[in-house]
Each structure stands twice: as structure tokens, then as C-alpha cells.
Amino acid sequence: MHGRGPRPLRRQVGASLGLEPLPMSYFPWLIGTLLAYCTLTQLVKTWFVRRCGTWL
Incomplete structure (x- = not known):
């Protein structure tokens, strides 16, 4: 059930902002x-x- 926890929280935080x-x-x-x-x-x-012969 690890993937189900943070998603509603993110929606609530986003909606509040x-x-x-x-x-x-x-x-x-x-x-x-x-x-x-x-x-x-x-x-x-x-x-x-190609122009300068070296990178930096």
C-alpha cells in the first residue's frame, strides 16, 4: 500500500495552493x-x- 498514501496528500496540498x-x-x-x-x-x-579542439 506504499504507492497509495502520498497521492491524496499531494492533491490536498496542490488544491490548497x-x-x-x-x-x-x-x-x-x-x-x-x-x-x-x-x-x-x-x-x-x-x-x-571541432572549432577549439577541446571542451572548455
Whole structure:
């Protein structure tokens, strides 16, 4: 029964703070944003190493 305990507490705390559950359409955007960030970061790091010969 470990997984059932904290969930109602989180809902009560969130409701008392005026928070609402995130819509399911949020999560594909979150995943896409994170993947784009990781890809762009890797590309910039690769470019930097090729240009300067070393990472930092």
C-alpha cells in the first residue's frame, strides 16, 4: 500500500495552493522541448570541440 498514501496528500496540498492538474497535451510538448534542447546542446558542443579542439 506504499504507492497509495502520498497521492491524496499531494492533491490536498496542490488544491490548497490553487494548483490544477496539468492537461495531458502538456506532456508531448514537454518531451519535444527536452529532446530539442538535448539535440541543440549536443550540436553546439560538437561544433565547439571541432572549432577549439577541446571542451572548455
